[in-house]
Amino acid sequence: MQPLCMQVEAMSPPSSPSQSPVRQRCARCGLSLDNASLLLVCEHNLCLHCAAQSLEACETSGDKRHVAQCKVCGAVTEVDLAAATYLDSISPKRAPCSEGSTQLAAASALGSPALRTASYASNSSLTVPCSAEAQPLASISGTPFVPSEQKRAADRERPREFLWNRAMSSSELTSPMCSDVQKASERCGQCEEKAEVSCEQCEEVFCQSCAQSIHRWGRMARHRIKMLAMPTDQSLLATSQRNSPKRPAALPTHKLQPLGRTFHACPQHPQEPLNYFCDQCQSDCICAECCLHGAHQGHTVQCALKAAELLPRKVDDLAAALHTRQRSVNAQGNRILERRMEVAQALSDGRQALQAAIETASASLQKEEGRLLQEAEQSISMSLMPDREEVEGKLAETHRRLSASLHSGDAVRALTWFRVLKEALAEPPADAGQEVSKHLWALQGYFSEKCANLQKVAERLQSLHPELACEAMPPLRTPGVRTRATPGTRSPR
Known part of the structure; x- marks a missing residue:
């Protein structure tokens, strides 16, 4: 037989309200x-x-x-x-x-x-x-x-009703019928409800539920249980008359708490009840074998009933801790919201600064374009004017001599000047506009470079997303010390 150790406390609380011990x-x-x-x-x-x-x-x-x-x-x-x-x-x-x-x-x-x-x-x-x-x-x-x-x-x-029931259960009756009637009129030895069965080995009467819970495991399950005979009116009257002189004068009206309890079997030791709670592990309830020889050996254990009595205070402590944690989370959420507002304001300021910079760059490019066109016109005029005057002079002189030859009647000289005039009008000299063309090509290349830079800035602005803008923006300053970007402070080159 396995030795029984001494309990530290009473049994554990139930897992559901219907099984409340x-x-x-x-x-x-x-x-x-x-x-x-x-x-x-x-x-x-x-x-x-x-x-x-x-x-x-x-x-x-x-x-x-x-x-x-x-x-x-x-x-x-x-x-x-x-x-x-x-x-x-x-x-x-x-x-x-x-x-x-x-x-x-x-x-x-x-x-x-x-x-x-x-x-x-x-x-x-x-x-x-x-x-x-x-x-x-x-x-x-x-x-x-x-x-x-x-x-x-x-x-x-002890309550007088309990002593009375125990005295009645231990009294000896003279006849078997009276004994059965006496037992049938008794209360269950566990829950004090009406007795329905009796155990020969335990020498005790029980109700059906208590008898099943007590004689469920081990050797108790092999006890002999028999039903009690229901008392008749005559037997109840005879029993009450026989026992009336011994009955106390006054009985308490309150009902005794039963000796029995709901059996919660240990998963590792099915024959042992769950009576303890490990304060060190804070796990499920355990039995005595788990405390002495199991995984919880040497741990600080407490009676499950005592631990259940401390649950309201622990729940209040958890509620207070949860309330504090909730306040901390709310404060952190408010800080995050303020941070998001700062980021949104920084994005808005950045967009305004970029827009102002682009407008400034566009105005500068337009002004530069007008200046370049004016310089081109002046360069063309200054380069082509001498050559034009020289060609016009030569053509006028050739035309004058051709006219003089025609008036004088010299046909040979008139045909010669006609050939010269025709050659002069056929094509201009090869080096007439070379310098002007070179200058125009240089101005066009410079202007194309400016336009390409402006196109790159526009494309970058279009591809800029809010999340990328957060990375591109400088670190945010402390709230209350904000600096707004002034339009025109930066000009892209």
């Missing part, structure tokens, strides 16, 4: 388990005080073991050495039961279901321990059972 109570004193507890194999819990009182050290064939017996179903749980040492440190020292006394206790309780449960729950030769608070063993030894002062104080603090 209830606050656990000690199976012996009935008090709420707000601190550490001992989880038994029957899935009942004992507070530290009751666990220390129930702890027994038994020696069987030289092997010393520590066991604790459940006071509800009688199941025996073997406690590991670390938990037993801690429980032994908070309780008075007890002498371990000798092998002879153990055999005497076993012989005196042959028909006890608690003994059958203990031997069935362990595959070893472990027998029932000699509990100083077990009624059958106390009656055998002849020593009356006297509860301790802590037990009396706990009994006084």
